Amino acid sequence: MEQGTGGRWRRVHSDEFKAHVVEASKQPGVSMAAVAMANGINANLLRRWVLMSLASTAVPPRAELASLPTHADFLPVPMPTVPSEQALEPAPAPIRIDVQRGSTAITVLWPVSAAAACASCLRELLS
Structure with a gap:
């Protein structure tokens, strides 16, 4: 219509x-x-x-x-503990430095949390 x-x-x-x-x-x-x-x-x-x-x-x-269930029918269900948000984040990759002189090769892995100390060490080695 x-x-x-x-x-x-x-x-x-x-x-x-x-x-x-x-x-x-x-x-x-x-x-x-x-x-x-x-x-x-x-x-x-x-x-x-x-x-x-x-x-x-x-x-x-x-x-x-x-007919819906009331609060008296509620049964608590234990939940597994959830790790903190920091534990869920992947750890940052370390600072990797590859040095090769002739037939000698050195790989240095340095934690990102100590980046300032890594820079200081490199300055001393390269100066």
């Missing part, structure tokens, strides 16, 4: 049609775009109808609220 006001026309769909199309889109292996195209509607409109149907079923009726 189509409605028109002020020169603009808009199609109006029945609730039964909307429910039928939403159910058809929920079938496994069916795309919303294909269902929308087969029923002559825009895929964005169908997506909106699906979201609206999910929102309307998300809140249980009052009768169902009474």
